[in-house]
Amino acid sequence: MPHLLITGGAGFIGSHVVRLFVQRYPNYTIINLDALTYAGNLENLRDIENAPNYVFEKGDITDAAFLDSLFAKYPFEGVIHLAAESHVDRSITNPLAFVETNVMGTVNLLHAARKSWGNQLEGKRFYHVSTDEVYGSLGEEGFFTEETPYDPRSPYSASKASSDHFVRAWFHTYHLPVVLSNCSNNYGPYHFPEKLIPLMISNIKEGKSLPVYGDGKYTRDWLWVKDHAEAIDTIFHKGRIGETYNIGGNNEWKNIDLVEKICDIMDELLGKPQGTSRTLITFVKDRPGHDRRYAIDASKLRDELGWEPTVKSEEGFRATAQWYLDNESWLEQVRSGAYQQYYAAQYGQ
Ligand code: NAD
Ligand code: TYD
Numbered sequence: 001m002p003h004l005l006i007t008g009g010a011g012f013i014g015s016h017v018v019r020l021f022v023q024r025y026p027n028y029t030i031i032n033l034d035a036l037t038y039a040g041n042l043e044n045l046r047d048i049e050n051a052p053n054y055v056f057e058k059g060d061i062t063d064a065a066f067l068d069s070l071f072a073k074y075p076f077e078g079v080i081h082l083a084a085e086s087h088v089d090r091s092i093t094n095p096l097a098f099v100e101t102n103v104m105g106t107v108n109l110l111h112a113a114r115k116s117w118g119n120q121l122e123g124k125r126f127y128h129v130s131t132d133e134v135y136g137s138l139g140e141e142g143f144f145t146e147e148t149p150y151d152p153r154s155p156y157s158a159s160k161a162s163s164d165h166f167v168r169a170w171f172h173t174y175h176l177p178v179v180l181s182n183c184s185n186n187y188g189p190y191h192f193p194e195k196l197i198p199l200m201i202s203n204i205k206e207g208k209s210l211p212v213y214g215d216g217k218y219t220r221d222w223l224w225v226k227d228h229a230e231a232i233d234t235i236f237h238k239g240r241i242g243e244t245y246n247i248g249g250n251n252e253w254k255n256i257d258l259v260e261k262i263c264d265i266m267d268e269l270l271g272k273p274q275g276t277s278r279t280l281i282t283f284v285k286d287r288p289g290h291d292r293r294y295a296i297d298a299s300k301l302r303d304e305l306g307w308e309p310t311v312k313s314e315e316g317f318r319a320t321a322q323w324y325l326d327n328e329s330w331l332e333q334v335r336s337g338a339y340q341q342y343y344a345a346q347y348g349q
Contacts, residue, residue, distance in 0.1 A: 001055075003029045003074045007061060007109065008083030010034035013129070016229040017043035017080060022054045024233070029053050030202065031074055034083065035060040038338050043330055044190045061105030064112065071116035072293040078125045079113055080236060081106065084160070087194055087348055088133075091156035092288055102159035103166070110170045117176075126178045127236050132221070132246065133157035134182060135290035144182075145297045146244045153289050164244075171242050181231065183247040184296045186227035187316065189323040192334060197222075197317075200259055201324045202267045202331055204277045208218040211347055214286030216256030219293040223249030224311035234307045248296025249309050255274045256281075261313075265321045284347070 009018040009032030022030050034040045036058060036093045061067045061083050083105060085091065088201055101349075110126070117124050135144040136151030152161040170176040191198040231247045239245055253261070263277035301307050309336050324331060 001027055001029050002077045003031060005031050005033060005070070005074070005076045005079045007033045007079070007081045008040070008287055010036055010040035010042055010044055010056075011082065011086070011263050012039070012044075013186055013228055014082040015190050016188070017082065017232050018045060018054070019048050020229045020233060022048045022051050022225075023142060026053055029055065029074075030053045031057055031070075033057045033059055033061070033070065037085075038171070038336065038342075039086065039192050041190075041334055043333055049165065056236075058302050061109055062100050064108045067108050067112035068115065071112050076116070077112070077123055078127070078236065079109065080129065080232065081109055082125045082129045084163075085156070087192075088154050088180075089194070089287060090275055090342070091154055091159070091341060093345070094235055095155035095159075098155050098159040101111065102156075104163045106163035106165050110166060114170065114174050114176055117270075121175065121177055124177050125241075126167070126176055127172075127232070127239075128164065128178060128180045129184045129232065129266065130164050130180055130183045131157065131160050132182050132248070132294050132296050134161040134164060134289065135294075138293040138295055140293070143295045143297035146182075147248055153291060157291075168242075173340070177241045179241060180244040181235050181239075181247050181301075182244065182296075183228055183231070184221035184249055184294060186225040186228050187222050189327070190330075191225070193321075193331060194346075196220075196255065196258070196338070197262065197320060198324060200262045201266065201321050204263060204280065207323070208280070210259055210277075210280045210281040211261070211282055211284040212256055212259055213284060214290060216254065216259070216283060218255050218290060219252050219295070220255070221248050221295050222251045222253060222258070222313060222316075223309060224316040227309045227311055230310075231301065231307045234305050235301070238305050239324045245301045245305070246296050246298050247301060247307075248298040249313075250296075251309070251313050252293075252295055253313070262321065265318050269318075269321055269325060282325050
């Protein structure tokens with residue numbers, strides 16, 4: 001039975017990846033390594049926690065000795081690395097945590113894999129999951145391709161860019177069989193409510209104001225999270241060693257248009273007159289160094305490996321809003337005291 005290490009599997013995207021692999025590949029043993037930070041929640045995996053091919057290991061990727069013991073405990077053939085600090089606003093207030101986890105944690109993992117695998121690299125694979133934010137900020141035109149020069153501008157994107165460079169260094173220097181992907185903004189179930197879409201949904205539910213940064217005309221390309229998990233499966237199994245694949249939803253929205261869309265969907269689902277939730281929109285102070293626009297050219301992944309997004313935004317946004325309405329207890333549970341403190345510091349309320 002091949003053993004596969006997935007890091008960050010208790011987080012938003014990681015939980016969808018773990019679920020997909022556990023259910024689709026009963027012949028694999030999936031080991032989910034997660035430190036269970038504020039963003040990691042085993043509730044996200046309740047439905048598969050007793051699956052015979054699933055194991056949870058609590059641990060921190062900044063702990064090199066722990067990683068060595070984990071590689072000694074299991075004969076890993078593959079790693080899918082998602083563990084990270086992932087929220088740009090937190091990276092602005094606490095950049096060092098991002099350097100520790102995203103940079104040092106990734107280097108520790110590369111080092112542990114290399115030490116464990118030695119020259120036995122046949123059939124091994126180290127997959128690093130990254131973000132389109134490493135490419136910087138676009139103007140009104142153009143798309144990020146795999147050739148776009150790196151130009152990270154936030155502590156979060158700089159830490160992810162750095163981790164990408166280390167992964168490529170381990171490929172070139174030590175021939176570690178790596179593959180990378182850089183994806184656009186994800187949305188869907190289990191998204192921590194500090195990120196734009198779940199924050200807006202939960203604030204609408206509670207009649208709280210909807211904080212839109214700056215002029216609201218910042219643009220993101222939104223991808224249904226399960227489409228990302230499918231892309232990760234495709235790239236893990238079929239991607240060429242040493243290559244990078246961009247993943248995107250072909251689904252650009254200006255923040256203000258997206259927030260208005262979410263308002264309208266929520267009004268409909270809550271049986272309120274159209275326009276009710278839009279009155280909650282409040283323009284607030286901009287994020288420092290706010291990237292204007294991200295947009296992905298995912299044609300390499302489509303042409304080479306045949307992956308394409310399947311869920312249209314109307315369907316995906318509605319399904320997401322409905323999921324948050326149906327899973328109130330999940331929302332309550334992830335909003336610990338620590339999250340309340342973060343919210344008060346970030347939004348001053
Ligand atoms: P998330 O914040 O929801 O989850 C991160 C997970 O990593 C959590 O379960 C957390 O407990 C765990 N973790 C954090 N620090 C750790 C440590 N030191 N050791 C072990 N585990 C640790 O993040 P996400 O949105 O699911 O993102 C997952 C990955 O995908 C990240 O690498 C992120 O950069 C990348 N990504 C995210 C998006 C997006 O839109 N969310 C888009 C592109 C790429
Ligand atoms: P976010 O979900 O934090 O993702 P990222 O910064 O990684 O793209 O933010 C998405 C966009 O929404 C980004 O342009 C910042 C903006 N935003 C707001 O306008 N208000 C908010 O309260 C948040 C969290 C984000």
